[in-house]
Amino acid sequence: MxxxxxxxxxxxxxxxxxxxxxxxAVYLAGGTNLVDHLRLGIVGPDLLVDVNRLxxxxxxxxxxxxxxxxANVRNSDLAAHPAIRRDYPMLAQALLxxxxxxxxxxxxxxxxxxxxxxxxxxxxxxxxxxxRDPGSGCTAIGGYTRYHAILGASEHCIAVHPSDMxxxxxxxxxxxxxxxxxxERSIPVEELHRLPxxxxxxxxxxxxxxxxxxxxxPPPLGAGWRCTYRKVRDxxxxxxxxxxxxxxxxxxxxxxADSRISLGGVAHKPWRAVKAEDALRGxxxxxxxxxxxxxxxxxxxxxVEGNEFKVPMARRTxxxxxxxxxxxxxxxx
Amino acid sequence: xxxxxxxxxxxxxxxxxxxxxxxxxRMLLVHYLRDRLGKTxxxxxxxxxxxxxxxxxxxxxSVKSCAVLAVQADGHEVITIEGIAKDGELHPMQRAFHESxxxxxxxxxxxxxxxxxxxxxxxxxxxxxxxREGLEGNLCRCTGYHNIVKAVLTAAADAKxxx
Numbered sequence: 434m435x436x437x438x439x440x441x442x443x444x445x446x447x448x449x450x451x452x453x454x455x456x457x458a459v460y461l462a463g464g465t466n467l468v469d470h471l472r473l474g475i476v477g478p479d480l481l482v483d484v485n486r487l488x489x490x491x492x493x494x495x496x497x498x499x500x501x502x503x504a505n506v507r508n509s510d511l512a513a514h515p516a517i518r519r520d521y522p523m524l525a526q527a528l529l530x531x532x533x534x535x536x537x538x539x540x541x542x543x544x545x546x547x548x549x550x551x552x553x554x555x556x557x558x559x560x561x562x563x564x565r566d567p568g569s570g571c572t573a574i575g576g577y578t579r580y581h582a583i584l585g586a587s588e589h590c591i592a593v594h595p596s597d598m599x600x601x602x603x604x605x606x607x608x609x610x611x612x613x614x615x616x617e618r619s620i621p622v623e624e625l626h627r628l629p630x631x632x633x634x635x636x637x638x639x640x641x642x643x644x645x646x647x648x649x650x651p652p653p654l655g656a657g658w659r660c661t662y663r664k665v666r667d668x669x670x671x672x673x674x675x676x677x678x679x680x681x682x683x684x685x686x687x688x689x690a691d692s693r694i695s696l697g698g699v700a701h702k703p704w705r706a707v708k709a710e711d712a713l714r715g716x717x718x719x720x721x722x723x724x725x726x727x728x729x730x731x732x733x734x735x736x737v738e739g740n741e742f743k744v745p746m747a748r749r750t751x752x753x754x755x756x757x758x759x760x761x762x763x764x765x766x
Numbered sequence: 767x768x769x770x771x772x773x774x775x776x777x778x779x780x781x782x783x784x785x786x787x788x789x790x791x792r793m794l795l796v797h798y799l800r801d802r803l804g805k806t807x808x809x810x811x812x813x814x815x816x817x818x819x820x821x822x823x824x825x826x827x828s829v830k831s832c833a834v835l836a837v838q839a840d841g842h843e844v845i846t847i848e849g850i851a852k853d854g855e856l857h858p859m860q861r862a863f864h865e866s867x868x869x870x871x872x873x874x875x876x877x878x879x880x881x882x883x884x885x886x887x888x889x890x891x892x893x894x895x896x897x898r899e900g901l902e903g904n905l906c907r908c909t910g911y912h913n914i915v916k917a918v919l920t921a922a923a924d925a926k927x928x929x
Binding site: 473485509671 | 829884
């Protein structure tokens with residue numbers, strides 16, 4: 434591992450100043466992804482600014498009845514938090530579908546959002562990768578593509594974002610609070626991550642030095658909504674998603690009154706399935722409507738050789754999840 | 767910056783003993799434990815945070831010590847596999863692993879035991895499925911999972927009987 438300097442930030446503003454002033458500086462939170470990358474030589478920062486001591490580890494109610502989750506809240510604590518389990522069970526499910534106990538104990542909320550792709554070529558410094566080394570080429574295209582994108586990819590990168598948590602947050606219309614050089618701003622989680630386009634080296638819209646201080650959840654979906662997170666993977670546990678679906682629907686008089694659907698494992702960012710949501714609005718509950726909605730979203734899918742299977746897998750998973758939610762009775766949300 | 771990269775002072779409690787050390791920021795916690803403190807009971811398996819062999823407790827919760835920098839442990843308490851027996855008595859989880867013969871080559875065992883303790887702390891009365899799920903981050907290359915799961919269930923039952 435290359436050597437680097439290390440400083441502990443004591444205030445959020447101080448942290449932002451330390452990183453903003455040094456092009457080679459990065460934040461260190463749980464370290465579960467960054468420490469791996471340091472060891473593998475994927476990144477070579479000259480300064481780590483440790484943000485673990487910043488007072489960002491609380492979960493608290495917001496004025497409008499939502500929740501503000503501090504950036505440093507650990508994934509295991511968030512998944513076990515009574516308000517999350519009660520009011521945002523889809524988020525708890527998604528958190529527990531990711532990683533393993535040890536990693537969830539260390540990984541933070543902001544760190545989970547900012548974790549990087551598990552594309553094997555990105556992680557192998559001996560192969561070209563436009564995300565790791567801009568302009569060097571993409572080894573995944575024409576390579577082993579089982580875990581790669583079917584939506585929104587570019588000729589420069591077909592990597593996917595690996596987070597489960599973020600997929601649920603997108604479906605929940607969560608926002609991130611960001612502290613930067615010029616003060617605070619709020620960004621919907623849906624807009625935090627980018628599509629690769631010509632600059633796959635940029636995972637998010639954040640600028641160097643920007644610090645996520647919290648994730649803000651709007652008020653719970655409330656009565657009449659049912660939601661779930663389903664992850665399809667090669668093993669029953671401890672694997673990244675081939676496809677995952679976070680979905681919530683509200684049914685009235687046999688029709689879908691409203692829905693929220695987002696997909697994981699299919700794109701460079703958690704994918705909000707707006708076209709599927711539009712197609713479902715007012716539709717008669719049933720497999721025909723669900724398949725039409727999934728089809729509307731996946732019409733734009735452009736798989737590469739080796740991951741064509743993910744298109745029908747995504748379609749079937751969407752239909753299956755919606756069927757499950759529509760068939761449920763009781764108060765579960 | 768020049769050639770002289772800084773050292774960082776850390777104060778850390780390991781298995782109940784307080785240490786103050788100067789470490790390079792890039793030193794992994796597992797290397798600090800093994801190479802600096804001689805606590806070789808915690809082993810390095812995959813070195814890429816996959817296998818869980820290096821699991822220790824940081825402030826009472828399991829982490830993979832190959833994915834934590836030693837500087838991150840500053841001000842915190844680390845318990846390793848070497849620190850869970852008390853007064854010459856095996857920890858109940860160690861005893862359960864011994865009695866269920868929950869090992870083949872034994873390399874994953876320290877991590878399995880540390881994760882199993884964390885698992886029961888979070889869920890004192892787990893089902894077999896809960897145990898398998900809770901150990902998802904620990905790989906046994908001998909595939910000796912059956913007796914490992916049996917050991918954790920035995921430890922849970924023993925603890926329940928003692929309550």
